[in-house]
Amino acid sequence: xxxxxxxxxxxxxxxxxxxxxxxxxxxxxxxxxxxxxxxxxxxxxxxxxxxxxxxxxxxxxxxxxxxxxxxxxxxxxxxxxxxxxxxxxxxxxxxxxxxxxxxxxxxxxxxxxxxxxxxxxxxxxxxxxxxxxxxxxxxxxxxxxxxxxxxxxxxxxxxxxxxxxxxxxxxxxxxxxxxxxxxxxxxxxxxxxxxxxxxxxxxxxxxxxxxxxxxxxxxxxxxxxxxxxxxxxxxxxxxxxxxxxxxxxxxxxxxxxxxxxxxxxxxxxxxxxxxxxxxxxxxxxxxxxxxxxxxxxxxxxxxxxxxxxxxxxxxxxxxxxxxxxxxxxxxxxxxxxxxxxxxxxxxxxxxxxxxxxxxxxxxxxxxxxxxxxxxxxxxxxxxxxxxxxxxxxxx
Numbered sequence: 001x002x003x004x005x006x007x008x009x010x011x012x013x014x015x016x017x018x019x020x021x022x023x024x025x026x027x028x029x030x031x032x033x034x035x036x037x038x039x040x041x042x043x044x045x046x047x048x049x050x051x052x053x054x055x056x057x058x059x060x061x062x063x064x065x066x067x068x069x070x071x072x073x074x075x076x077x078x079x080x081x082x083x084x085x086x087x088x089x090x091x092x093x094x095x096x097x098x099x100x101x102x103x104x105x106x107x108x109x110x111x112x113x114x115x116x117x118x119x120x121x122x123x124x125x126x127x128x129x130x131x132x133x134x135x136x137x138x139x140x141x142x143x144x145x146x147x148x149x150x151x152x153x154x155x156x157x158x159x160x161x162x163x164x165x166x167x168x169x170x171x172x173x174x175x176x177x178x179x180x181x182x183x184x185x186x187x188x189x190x191x192x193x194x195x196x197x198x199x200x201x202x203x204x205x206x207x208x209x210x211x212x213x214x215x216x217x218x219x220x221x222x223x224x225x226x227x228x229x230x231x232x233x234x235x236x237x238x239x240x241x242x243x244x245x246x247x248x249x250x251x252x253x254x255x256x257x258x259x260x261x262x263x264x265x266x267x268x269x270x271x272x273x274x275x276x277x278x279x280x281x282x283x284x285x286x287x288x289x290x291x292x293x294x295x296x297x298x299x300x301x302x303x304x305x306x307x308x309x310x311x312x313x314x315x316x317x318x319x320x321x322x323x324x325x326x327x328x329x330x331x332x333x334x335x336x337x338x339x340x341x342x343x344x345x346x347x348x349x350x351x352x353x354x355x356x357x358x359x360x361x362x363x364x365x366x367x368x369x370x371x372x373x374x375x376x377x378x379x380x381x382x383x384x385x386x387x388x389x390x391x392x393x394x395x
């Protein structure tokens with residue numbers, strides 16, 4: 001074992017949560033060491049969410065990471081809700097004065113990795129055997145094996161677990177302290193990337209008896225589309241022609257003259273859906289953020305935005321504690337973060353339940369009733385807009 005590395009905060013995980021946390025702490029003058037078990041190219045290659053809430057964009061802009069969002073992102077005023085014979089636009093700006101931005105998580109990660117490189121602080125990629133030690137003492141540490149096979153140990157004042165659902169950080173919570181809540185949904189999304197210009201100016205969320213569909217986009221030339229399928233769906237059963245036929249049917253191709261443009265599909269994957277929350281998000285000197293603490297189904301576009309909100313709260317808490325000597329925000333971090341987590345967990349469940357078919361005729365009528373209510377009631381539309389466009393960070 002080499003001489004221990006000393007830092008103030010060791011951050012486990014170099015996804016958007018971990019990278020943003022190191023950026024915010026660097027701005028506050030707090031040294032960090034960043035650990036990631038994958039390579040930088042792998043991290044940059046992960047295709048994830050593409051919707052940023054207004055509060056997320058405001059934060060990223062405030063801390064010097066908004067230039068490319070405003071230059072290359074696509075600001076949307078709202079979304080479309082569609083079901084057979086009906087299509088309605090919900091304008092978030094009209095209802096709550098806030099928009100959303102389409103800007104892929106890959107691009108957010110690229111911006112954050114560039115900021116980390118400019119900061120010149122230590123980062124270790126392709127690490128193995130990551131283990132957290134003594135998180136309930138005032139001398140927490142993380143041991144790991146670096147990319148060259150050298151055992152190393154980082155000693156810090158705090159550990160931030162931003163290492164996702166499968167990372168080791170959540171497991172460092174003692175069994176008698178950790179509580180989890182989980183719901184596994186009986187459906188999944190078949191997601192495709194296609195080299196074709198989007199057929200819509202804003203996202204279309206579509207209910208159909210055959211199952212849910214979503215028309216999203218990644219750029220002016222790349223579309224991102226989803227179909228509700230079984231969790232055990234075999235991709236081999238979904239050739240491109242079948243994918244486009246199902247999308248056209250569910251999204252309403254031909255209704256009121258609207259057409260779905262097809263093109264070469266470059267990627268297909270099946271995304272299982274679940275809701276998961278682990279508490280507490282702070283134990284001793286260990287703080288959890290992002291997917292390490294919670295997972296939401298993607299219908300509400302909350303996953304990346306929840307991670308950003310967690311990290312904003314955590315950076316404020318650690319700065320107040322480590323720079324100003326005020327531990328209050330660190331002590332309340334878990335409760336403060338979980339208020340937003342549970343609100344967004346409920347909203348994601350609500351959107352999912354409203355749009356995904358179960359095969360039950362009773363459920364079908366309830367879903368259609370709810371869709372009619374959301375698109376005809378000012379109060380209902382404002383509630384959806386408030387949650388989708390984003391609650392203030394710290395809610």
